[in-house]
Amino acid sequence: MKGRILTVAALIAASAFCFAAADGSWLKKVPQADRERVNPFAGQPGAAAAGENLFRNNCAKCHGAEAQGKGSRPSLRSERLAAATDGEIAWIIKNGQMYKSMPSWGGLPEPQRWQIVTYLRSLNPPVRPEERVAAQEAPK
């Protein structure tokens, strides 16, 4: 009986952990220096096109061909991404969230990661700074 209660408690804790994965808490972990990094390809349509190809080859299998999300894997067309800086998006691609099923893509060359950021930015145009703060604080 005691073992069963412990198992249920562990399952509830694991579920809570998984739900926490989708709350955008990773944004708080991004170091300031990474947050402020500037995308060398920002606004370049060619880089967005290259990023789209890279996205289809590397990311679409989990996030969907149109970045619309797939099953429990989140959509990458969201207010949260629109509010995030290019540096924050680059950080999550590089580091992933190991314990929340997002692998690290640090093995992908840095220019390719920035091209993916450019593509994601084209899907999520940046909001104004005050809107950005509100979007980050809003519950999803």
Add this chain to the structure above:
Amino acid sequence: MYERLRNCMAFRHRRAAALVVLCLFAAFQAKAQQEPPYFVTYSSVMEEPGNLEIENQNLTAAPKEAQTFFAPTVEFEYGATAWWTTEVYVQGQATQSDSSVFTGFRWENRFRPLPRDYWINPVIYIEYEDVNGADKSYLEITGNSSAADLAIPNAVLRQYIVRSFEGKLILSSNVRGWNFSENFITEKELNHPMPWEFGYAVAASRPLSLRGSERACTFCRQNFSAGAELFGGLGTRYGFGLSHTEQYAAPTLAFNTPGGFTYRFSPEFGLNDNSATVLWRFGMSYEVSQFRDWFRRSR
């Protein structure tokens, strides 16, 4: 005459079977991956969660004082989580003027303990092997091994069964598009009173282009990567060193197609008298995306 006809039919059946397998693979939707072009050295790249990679890796050689052999290995690599990859190997070999034998299986697990990407990324590797002495896969070299053993008949070699534990510390760094990986290997036979054996593998590689192409293309430079591997044994606990074992240096080349196939090729050159002159290695892998979803109700 009858024999020749039978061989011809068998060849046609094999070719038809190969075509069916290729069509089945082509029917799946899968994409390229970011793995470096190594055969022996591991990097910190893990299989993506839920993906299944099927790889056929082959090695052939014609050593001076032994018969030509061909050693295929089939690998099934599954991404259990973003930090845990598990893999099963099934292997065999065929030696000219001798026989074809099944040589055993391996089950390996790789764990990435740190949650982020650092300048050097460690991975812990744990493997259980159940192989016989006829194994010629050269998936790693440990202890004091010698290419002269390749001349021993399969019937003798397969009598020696090895059940062993193998551990590796994998270190890997990504710097300006280059990948540098170092593996430190230790192995202990569980069913024989042998000492701990050691080995190593180091490698470096880089994609031919660091930027992605604006157009969707198969033969873009970014889909090719080239590098080099250096691997060999380090002796045992009682006789540590590079000299009494095999050592190889190898240029490697990989081609990741956007369709999900990866082709790799590497000639491996022996560096001392214990080594074979050259081992030819080639492989093909295919990644089945989100294999886990096949077993979920809502896909």
